[in-house]
Amino acid sequence: MAYPGGQLSEEKVFKDPVHRYIHVRDKVIWDLIGTKEFQRLRRIKQLGTTYLTFHGAEHSRFNHSLGVYEIIRRIIDDVFVGREHWDHSERLLCLCAALLHDLGHGPFSHSFEKVFRLDHEDFTQAIILGDTEVNKVLRRVSADFPKKVAEVIAKTYPNKLVVSLISSQIDADRMDYLLRDAYYTGVSYGNFDMERILRVMRPREDQVVIKRSGMHAVEDYIMSRYQMYWQVYFHPVTRSAEVILTKILHRAKKLYEDGYNFQTKPVHFYSLFAGNVDLQDYLKLDEAVILFYFQQWQDERDEILSDLCRRFVNRHLFKYVEFNPTNEQMTKLIELTSLFKKADIDPEYYLVVDSSSDLPYDFYRPGEEGERLPIYLLMPNGELRELSRESVLVDAISGKRRTDHKLYFPADFIYDFSTKRTTKKKIIEILEG
Amino acid sequence: MAYPGGQLSEEKVFKDPVHRYIHVRDKVIWDLIGTKEFQRLRRIKQLGTTYLTFHGAEHSRFNHSLGVYEIIRRIIDDVFVGREHWDHSERLLCLCAALLHDLGHGPFSHSFEKVFRLDHEDFTQAIILGDTEVNKVLRRVSADFPKKVAEVIAKTYPNKLVVSLISSQIDADRMDYLLRDAYYTGVSYGNFDMERILRVMRPREDQVVIKRSGMHAVEDYIMSRYQMYWQVYFHPVTRSAEVILTKILHRAKKLYEDGYNFQTKPVHFYSLFAGNVDLQDYLKLDEAVILFYFQQWQDERDEILSDLCRRFVNRHLFKYVEFNPTNEQMTKLIELTSLFKKADIDPEYYLVVDSSSDLPYDFYRPGEEGERLPIYLLMPNGELRELSRESVLVDAISGKRRTDHKLYFPADFIYDFSTKRTTKKKIIEILEG
Amino acid sequence: MAYPGGQLSEEKVFKDPVHRYIHVRDKVIWDLIGTKEFQRLRRIKQLGTTYLTFHGAEHSRFNHSLGVYEIIRRIIDDVFVGREHWDHSERLLCLCAALLHDLGHGPFSHSFEKVFRLDHEDFTQAIILGDTEVNKVLRRVSADFPKKVAEVIAKTYPNKLVVSLISSQIDADRMDYLLRDAYYTGVSYGNFDMERILRVMRPREDQVVIKRSGMHAVEDYIMSRYQMYWQVYFHPVTRSAEVILTKILHRAKKLYEDGYNFQTKPVHFYSLFAGNVDLQDYLKLDEAVILFYFQQWQDERDEILSDLCRRFVNRHLFKYVEFNPTNEQMTKLIELTSLFKKADIDPEYYLVVDSSSDLPYDFYRPGEEGERLPIYLLMPNGELRELSRESVLVDAISGKRRTDHKLYFPADFIYDFSTKRTTKKKIIEILEG
Amino acid sequence: MAYPGGQLSEEKVFKDPVHRYIHVRDKVIWDLIGTKEFQRLRRIKQLGTTYLTFHGAEHSRFNHSLGVYEIIRRIIDDVFVGREHWDHSERLLCLCAALLHDLGHGPFSHSFEKVFRLDHEDFTQAIILGDTEVNKVLRRVSADFPKKVAEVIAKTYPNKLVVSLISSQIDADRMDYLLRDAYYTGVSYGNFDMERILRVMRPREDQVVIKRSGMHAVEDYIMSRYQMYWQVYFHPVTRSAEVILTKILHRAKKLYEDGYNFQTKPVHFYSLFAGNVDLQDYLKLDEAVILFYFQQWQDERDEILSDLCRRFVNRHLFKYVEFNPTNEQMTKLIELTSLFKKADIDPEYYLVVDSSSDLPYDFYRPGEEGERLPIYLLMPNGELRELSRESVLVDAISGKRRTDHKLYFPADFIYDFSTKRTTKKKIIEILEG
Structure with missing residues (x-):
């Protein structure tokens, strides 16, 4: 990558209540944050109307996007670098995709998308590929870089490991929003030991997997997610x-x-x-x-x-x-x-x-609509095993849709x-x- | 007080990240929160443009107002009730004044007030006394209740103890905003042991005083305030x-x-x-x-x-x-x-x-402009002593204006x-x- | 109760990392804490040999005993007082039983009891009823007070509501040790929203029940307990x-x-x-x-x-x-x-x-060995319903013993x-x- | 360094409540922790008799020693590596000195040293250099390695930068004990933003210095130290x-x-x-x-x-x-x-x-007894300036001994x-x- 500027001469940091600091060393990331399309996310709340129920939930998607970026940066720089299956030349692509994954969100997305039949993911693609400041910055990496970023977010990028970092049942997006939404609402449900999960993530050919020894941290994460859905996201007042x-x-x-x-x-x-x-x-x-x-x-x-x-x-x-x-x-x-x-x-x-309605965790149902990539555990013998086969807790709620x-x-x-x-x-x- | 409804049949709570829960038992408080003038505070950020420096600082004055109310409620219900000098019939007045003290704030108050020569305190008075939902609710307590609430906020109310709870150099307002702004920005400077301070507050005839045994907690609070001003509130980017x-x-x-x-x-x-x-x-x-x-x-x-x-x-x-x-x-x-x-x-x-420019703590200078009520320590022998006379730390920064x-x-x-x-x-x- | 001294002239507090402060107003509690039998608990670790796995787990049973006392005090003074079914004259009995419930623990109890076929509960009874400083303090309340305290701890006291506060599947003992052990080991698993649980506890004739609206906080508590058992208490190194x-x-x-x-x-x-x-x-x-x-x-x-x-x-x-x-x-x-x-x-x-081996939660199996009192939810219509019938999560792990x-x-x-x-x-x- | 085993095949971690995790990658560190002289620190409380005042303060010197090691590891691996003035071949020496700096402490050191005129530092030297398991492990690095470790701890090692990491007025030792003692006692005074301080530390020829932009975090640290001395360490009950x-x-x-x-x-x-x-x-x-x-x-x-x-x-x-x-x-x-x-x-x-008696911070008084190395700020123009010349707060308490x-x-x-x-x-x- 020959981005003009390359690495910043001094690392920049953002003070962040959830991750303490967000660290930026790459000039392209710094420049993306400065674009008007990214700054616009400051004017869109992460949780829409939830602040009318939990008054603390006034944080924006700008916050969350930085958080997802930081998690991916830490996975790559602290855990993946140098490991088998991990191609470090994908680093910058992952960071950009993480930062921009929610770029297309509009105001009160949930309701607007429903009423006007929009999809924020289409707009994310459009902003990355269209005539925007974001696109200009990305093109300075290389002519096809915007397309690659768009593909990672659209889950069509060939390297499935990269895709799974950004979207899977235990991706950086979910980890950040659970922790962040718990922090701002003040509820304790969303807490889990992210440090531990990051430490037990391992790259495999097609996806991120979790070392068996970290299973309980993952169980805790799944339970957090379950609780946050029913206690916060689906709160009847919201x-x-x-x-x-x-x-x-x-x-x-x-x-x-x-x-x-x-x-x-x-x-x-x-x-x-x-x-x-x-x-x-x-x-x-x-x-x-x-x-x-x-x-x-x-x-x-x-x-x-x-x-x-x-x-x-x-x-x-x-x-x-x-x-x-x-x-x-x-x-x-x-x-x-x-x-x-x-x-x-x-x-x-x-x-x-x-x-x-929510499906707290789903095992693998190839071909079915809404198919979701399951979480795999890496056993001591090197074998991969689907989470719900090992965890009594996860098995109990796996594949069971709850509707209210x-x-x-x-x-x-x-x-x-x-x-x-x-x-x-x-x-x-x-x-x- | 014969407010229709009186006490709520079940206490209501708001989940709050700073105080865990905000407890509401009095119907008049519940009704005030429901007025459109109070709900408007959700659309005014507590820290104006600070979110452009500390991205977490997106919280509103609604948040803070509930927090000040809760602190006052705890001082009264947990510490003052039954103590000498404390007239419990002032309780509801204090709660209302605490809740409403920032009601007149407009958007980006600091700049607007400067450019248009406004004073948010005038508007607080006007909202409480004028033709508003807030006024209607307050009048249901008694015909002169709005006036009393306005006086407490304007610091003209005869009972100076009541006034000092809401505005002094260690009032509920400051305690809430330091803790809250530290929480949302993610900085650690604003933390101090509020629990301890509440426990050592004592009512005196004209003001709240602090038991000598709690002096160090107060020092810590003064230092927090000093640091928050220079690290957050006066940040050059903001x-x-x-x-x-x-x-x-x-x-x-x-x-x-x-x-x-x-x-x-x-x-x-x-x-x-x-x-x-x-x-x-x-x-x-x-x-x-x-x-x-x-x-x-x-x-x-x-x-x-x-x-x-x-x-x-x-x-x-x-x-x-x-x-x-x-x-x-x-x-x-x-x-x-x-x-x-x-x-x-x-x-x-x-x-x-x-x-x-900030004056981190001021001793007593009667008659001078901007005179501020000093903090008094209640010595074991019952004597009152001004804080900077006892504390080396506070003395060191007392009365010294710093300008940048x-x-x-x-x-x-x-x-x-x-x-x-x-x-x-x-x-x-x-x-x- | 005519305990000499009655209420302390000034409330005493202990700084506690888990509950912030432990508050003592009753002289009998203060005196019990000062006995040599109670001070002995400082020399017995809460988690035995666990500090060899989690180096932070060096806290003593003294710590935990104060914590259980504080939880019971808050349930009674903040939630139960004045409610139907609650007989406030049982307050001091509950506080004493809470404080003393683990008094008979010896060094490394688990192993000692197994090897020497002892039961710490027998010693708790003996200390309360025998020739000890604790007994002397309790007798100053009334001649039969030691016996009543002993009965509450032995679960033979006629008022089953009082018994269930101290020992049930969601008692103050368990709540304190989960939070405390999580704090000292540094793991996040043991956290749950105790504040919320306390607020939704209600006294019924024979037991403490939980308002339906608090079910999710209870689920979170059960999951915490499950995780703490397998992650901390049964850790293979310990x-x-x-x-x-x-x-x-x-x-x-x-x-x-x-x-x-x-x-x-x-x-x-x-x-x-x-x-x-x-x-x-x-x-x-x-x-x-x-x-x-x-x-x-x-x-x-x-x-x-x-x-x-x-x-x-x-x-x-x-x-x-x-x-x-x-x-x-x-x-x-x-x-x-x-x-x-x-x-x-x-x-x-x-x-x-x-x-x-652990049974994370058990529904009611009358007459069976090891029978455990289930947790009942208080439905909005006043009906009681056993927890696992309402909670999908709890049902999934209910009654299932796991052994390793x-x-x-x-x-x-x-x-x-x-x-x-x-x-x-x-x-x-x-x-x- | 040719330590047999070199790097561990998988990083080992200790769960730590203060630093979340202690990371060990070097086999020599792992082996030192396993020696009986180091394990002995588990049986010596970090704060001696303080647990009789603050019941939570039951943590051992083992805890603290791991913490100091971890801070030094992070300074070196995350901040110093690759910077001018920093000689990375000193890394292992620093880590060992950090881990072992308190090795010679005996039971209730303060009183024992006073009564029997001992100095724990002499014993630290003796353990490192004598016939011990620790010495055996260190000698496997190189024959003169024990001597070098001992010199760093004794402050006689020629590279003064290395010495200042381990002992100065803002060293890893003090940072760990303030945070750790605050955590276990439950007081809030000891908190400061260590993350920030680590990020602004810079190696210079003779010592660690602090970037001017981090001055306020250092002020906060000095205030924490001041408060911890008077609120915790010198508590009259202790x-x-x-x-x-x-x-x-x-x-x-x-x-x-x-x-x-x-x-x-x-x-x-x-x-x-x-x-x-x-x-x-x-x-x-x-x-x-x-x-x-x-x-x-x-x-x-x-x-x-x-x-x-x-x-x-x-x-x-x-x-x-x-x-x-x-x-x-x-x-x-x-x-x-x-x-x-x-x-x-x-x-x-x-x-x-x-x-x-305590001297919260001292400026430079060369030649005087008890001379302490002052903290230097690295100004934007590259100049070094002594902290109390820049900080009003620190100047106020600098060089002033307080005795009680x-x-x-x-x-x-x-x-x-x-x-x-x-x-x-x-x-x-x-x-x-």
Whole structure:
């Protein structure tokens, strides 16, 4: 690699609460961090609306991206260098892919992707390969370097070991976000001994494997992941905020399509509504922009839009009850839908079933959809063995999808008996039943 | 107190990384947290632009306000209750004042207050006393309760013990922000043994005092404060961002006054520019709104405004050199000013002297400006003694103001030799000399 | 309770790394801590020989006993007080039982109890009820107070809620030792959110139950326990030290019974060897005494005793291989035994099978041996439900005993080919096979 | 270096709560740790009797020695390697000196050295150079290697940079013990950002220096040291235990010299009493041995010896009052001495003035006794500047010795009015006056 500048004359560091310090020695990494596309990640929260449940979770994707980079740097520089199977000329490629893996994330990705049928991974590719500062920096390494970085992130790069460092069931991405999200939310669930895991990682031809002696640290990591999903990421209050956010986007789109005359025109949304977002439009989106609109729209004349925006901005969220999609419950839902209409509360926006689902760890199911690379243990005799075959704990939760359904609604509307009292009483009866 | 609802049937908790949990038992506190004026603090960062230096420092004033409340709650409920000098009927007043003490902060307060000559404390008063959700909640305690809360925050409340809990040289505000800012930035300087300090706090007629046996914990706190100021709060890179921010506001105001035709009109700034901000205008300001404008203004035709906004948004900050306001240096500054003009770099926006100054601890100087209440130690014999008389460490730094001056400038402009090469070489010579 | 002194005039605190501070307000607790029987716990390590594997694990049972006391104090004073089912007049009884629950532990309990067929619980009873300083302090509460404390610890006290605080599958004992042992060893496995668990504990008629909303914190605790057992408590290197310790005791006893003429007579062991230890003899035993003998015995003429003592004192431990008690392996063991004899290495002391076994959590099996009280969740509707019925994770490991067998031997002897080379080669072949 | 074995095939690690892991790659280090002289450090507490004040402080010198080694290893392998002034062939020498620097410490060093006029540094030299396992291991590196290691520890080694790594005012020894003692006691005072300090250390011809940019981390370290001395190391309760310990040793020596007939003969003390301790005798001493004697001596007929031993073993310590060696106070002391005699309380053992004194940081005073190497900052221009010239904080405490005097006595004896009531009342009057 003949990157102009090569190594920095003095190592640069970022103080980081999770990894203590992020160390940068390569000028290309320093330059990538300085691009405007990477700086934009400062304006996108790592956990979207989770800060409305866990007030500490205000950290950005910029934070996390540096963290993933640092983990990969340590695996390579402290553990892999000099070992069999590891090709050290892939180092810089790994570091860049680690740093940039989340580059395409937009504001409140989860909801935006769902409503506008986007995929942040497409935008990551587009930013790396398109007319951007990031692309210019990468091209200074070599003409085909951007393409290689993009391939690693897209998991199509031929060297599967490199791919597995960035994305597998025990990759640097997951390790960083579990530790980081635990740190900022203040929960203890996400903690595991990353130092130990790094020390027992070994390169193999096609993937990273874990020495058998480190199995318990991996078990602990899998349990952390399981707990973080159910305690933090799928927290019902966060999901309530997501539900409202989704409904705001739906309502704005519908109004726009209906020719509604906005006081604050959704200029930044036009191409989203039209389904033809180009890269430059996309890069203008961040959470400051979205929040600006939501705040302005609190004063729109459309009552649904303004109400939903007020709810989001001021955290007046929907309440929820358990909801299982049995026949009996579905019948109730139909009844509720009709009662909501009767009570002048539009069920399309105010009665929402939301589901969360996670597969804590999966063994190998070749060919099946959503196939995930399992974690392999390196036994003392050199053999590889799939994790769930060795670990009682992991076996117990392996391959078992857990799903949770909840029904969200605006309790304040329902309990406001100044209108439609009888209907609302009926609604309450069903909800509380 | 006859607040409707009184005590919550089940205590509510917020998971907090600094205090583990924030406990809420009083319904009035719960209701205050739910007001839109309080929720607005989620959109204002505790440390303004510091996140551009310490990427972890993305936490909001919402976080901090809950923290101050929790510290006061613990002092009262765990230490003061039942002790002489402590009037437990002031409890709810203290809790409310603690929670609301920063309510009037606007976006990037430091720069905004300086440029537009505002004072966030005036707005705190206005929000508590004006037509707001917060005021409505407080009035439900009693008609004069909002006024009392406002007085405690304004330090005019007759019970000086109550005032000193909220504002003194060792108040809950400072304890929370030191610990919290250290946590989020990841530096270790801000740590001290708050548990110990809380345990040795004692109520006296006019103020909180500290048992002599806890002096070392207080020394440690004073040292933490000293270090945090110079390592974090006055970090020269953060000050560079503040300098740019200030200049953006100046430029926008000037353009507006000159009748410049903005593509994105500074609607939210009109009353700031005019110097007649009313409460409702003010409450619409938050950092999402400001960032929205800055992002839009990157595309304004005015080159200075768009350049400064691009610098802020993409973190292309000014560089700096030491600058001491000696005669010799002032002569250099005058020379630089003229060279900048010659190089077509407007010195009004691009050559800025910035100063930081702190008084780590002050003993008592009655009548002098900026008088600060000293910390008193409660000696075993019941006597009170001013801290710096007992502590060698504190005495060493007491009353000594330390000031630091730096000169900021855009290195990229100066080192761009495509124009005005000779002039720029001269500038560099002086700056590096 | 009319304990002379009652409440201390000023609360006393102990700085504790795990709970930050241990708070003592009751004079009886303060006085108990000051007794010589309680101070003796400073000379008995919490984790026996574990410090030979994890060098940080040098903490004593004194530490842990204070910790259990503090947890119980917080459950009662912060959570239970004023709640239904909780009889606050049991408070002092609970505190005393918590503090004293491990009082009867001797040096290296595990091995001593096994070799000399003792039970530390019998000694705990004896110390509380016998002619001791502890008994004197307790009797000052009331004449029957020692008996009540002893009953709580023996689990025969009528109020089963009180018993379950001190001993159940989620008691203060376990919570303290997991956190404490994790802290001192430096492993992260033992961490769980105790704060959260304390907050969701509720008193019921017969036991402590856990609010359903805290289930995940309990899962995390169960997983911590599981990991600590296999990563720390059953660590094969620690077990190697235990094996040697056991063999020293066996050898000394045998020599004594054979009339061997000790240079350093095992005075402190006489009643242990004779199987008639009385309380005063027992209280003279601590780990300093035992280590003194082992150090002296390094110079005894009996080669086995001196060798084993040198191994223990200087940490020259046995090596190990996996050993499963299958027919095939048992045959090998018999062969090894005979080869050891042939190589002049006494298999009675130098070829040892050691097993560890744990049941991470057990549901309710009334009437079965080793029956353990299950953990019950308090559902929102007031119903109680056994933990493993709600938790997928706990269900997966519930009731499943895991056992591990290893074969220990002195590798240095075997690999010393200066004598019996051929036989030793055969031994190695079998061991490595 | 041609050490047989050279590098270990797989790096070994020790789990350490302070540094997470201790990494060992060099076989010589591994072998040194396995020697019986090094293992002996497990039986000597790092902080002597401090565990009687801070119950967590039960960690051994073994712990600390590994920690110092690890810090030096990280300085060399992560920071110094490849830098100017650093001769990498000194690496192994530094590591060995770091590991072994405290090897000569005996049980309760402070008191033993004072009473028996020993110096642990002499014994460190003797162990390294004498007929020991440690010496054998070191000689396998080269014949003169033990001598070089001894010289580094004795500060006579020609390469002063190497010496300053091991002993200076900011050496690995101090950094480890501050962090470690803070960890085990649970106090927060000892924390500072060691990571940062390591990163800014630079080798110079004669010593380690610190980059100016790291000055604040060094200030924080100096403050930590200051606080740890006064909060932990000189804690008056710990000093009370030391006073008693000293008096036990004095008494036993006197009795021995007087021909007293001990029930438990002080065999291990004979050469100490005689002032001719040889190395083999010395190596048999550890805290288990000493505690064994103290426990036995609780039953000696000599009332002073048995009383003092009971006090030490059961932690019935002396109380204290402030005592300043003014004329007035000295007169009181003389009066007290005579009153103690009158009350049949031997003042030689029961009335003790104890002083503690520390110099938190010293600038350079060449030629003066106790001269200490100052800390130099490496300025951006390459110049070296002594720390207290740059740091206001350090300057404030630099060169200022602080001393504290206390008078210790057995309060229980004094307040026992069953005998000598009038005399004792007078004693109390003077003590409380």
